[in-house]
Amino acid sequence: MACHGSELVVLQDQATLVEEAAERFLSIAETAVAQAGRFTVALAGGSTPRPVYEGLATEPYRSRIPWRRTIFFWGDERCVPPDHPDSNYRMAEETLLRHLPVAPEGVFRMRGEDPEPARAASNYEQLLRTAFRLGVDERPRFDLILLGMGGDGHTASLFPDSSALEERARLVAATYVERLLAHRLTLTLPVLNAAAAILFLISGREKAEILRSVLDPSSSDSQLPARQVCPRDGRLIWLVDQPAASLLDRLSRGEEGR
Numbered sequence: 324m325a326c327h328g329s330e331l332v333v334l335q336d337q338a339t340l341v342e343e344a345a346e347r348f349l350s351i352a353e354t355a356v357a358q359a360g361r362f363t364v365a366l367a368g369g370s371t372p373r374p375v376y377e378g379l380a381t382e383p384y385r386s387r388i389p390w391r392r393t394i395f396f397w398g399d400e401r402c403v404p405p406d407h408p409d410s411n412y413r414m415a416e417e418t419l420l421r422h423l424p425v426a427p428e429g430v431f432r433m434r435g436e437d438p439e440p441a442r443a444a445s446n447y448e449q450l451l452r453t454a455f456r457l458g459v460d461e462r463p464r465f466d467l468i469l470l471g472m473g474g475d476g477h478t479a480s481l482f483p484d485s486s487a488l489e490e491r492a493r494l495v496a497a498t499y500v501e502r503l504l505a506h507r508l509t510l511t512l513p514v515l516n517a518a519a520a521i522l523f524l525i526s527g528r529e530k531a532e533i534l535r536s537v538l539d540p541s542s543s544d545s546q547l548p549a550r551q552v553c554p555r556d557g558r559l560i561w562l563v564d565q566p567a568a569s570l571l572d573r574l575s576r577g578e579e580g581r
Contacts, residue, residue, distance in 0.1 A: 328559070352389055368400075470521060472530065
């Protein structure tokens with residue numbers, strides 16, 4: 324695989340993927356709270372995380388996960404108000420947060436409604452520095468970052484050929500996606516790669532070709548954003564359903580057919 328030591332888990336279908344993701348979420352949350360008294364997670368937007376959030380909001384996860392000690396952040400956000408249909412915050416709030424005993428002071432959304440995206444990015448970076456008590460050159464170490472992947476290999480809002488991919492100093496970047504004619508806010512690669520654990524959630528036959536390019540070490544597409552996610556001192560776990568894994572060599576798979 325592109326990132327040495329990463330784990331690929333191929334699940335039978337999306338329903339099995341959702342169950343596996345929820346179990347991993349639970350395990351990581353319990354460990355974090357036992358070790359540090361809190362669980363820090365950065366949520367993802369997109370279609371695949373939605374059923375995962377819906378699953379986490381139901382039993383047994385609603386009761387078993389230490390939600391009152393969970394602190395929620397976001398990996399990226401569209402530059403829209405929080406009640407907009409495209410808002411990543413809105414999706415997570417509707418499918419997950421409103422159904423849980425979550426303390427409002429433990430929810431830190433990106434302010435996509437700010438008319439100046441650069442200011443919104445700077446403010447979220449300061450929020451991270453305060454929440455994680457960071458020194459000048461330090462980066463937050465999330466217990467878990469959830470990520471999806473687009474058909475072009477983008478993850479969070481790190482798109483191919485974006486200058487945000489080259490950012491090494493800032494924790495949060497404001498980026499303009501030309502093909503979408505839209506501004507986005509996103510955590511940068513140094514933040515992603517400082518995480519203790521990253522779960523990529525990949526579902527659907529339409530992701531098969533790009534997934535092969537990202538995971539194939541001999542691929543020439545070394546600059547694909549998702550391929551550049553490789554935690555320095557953490558776990559990278561790909562949860563992939565069978566349709567998305569349909570073009571992968573069986574020998575490259577870590578666990579199959581759950």
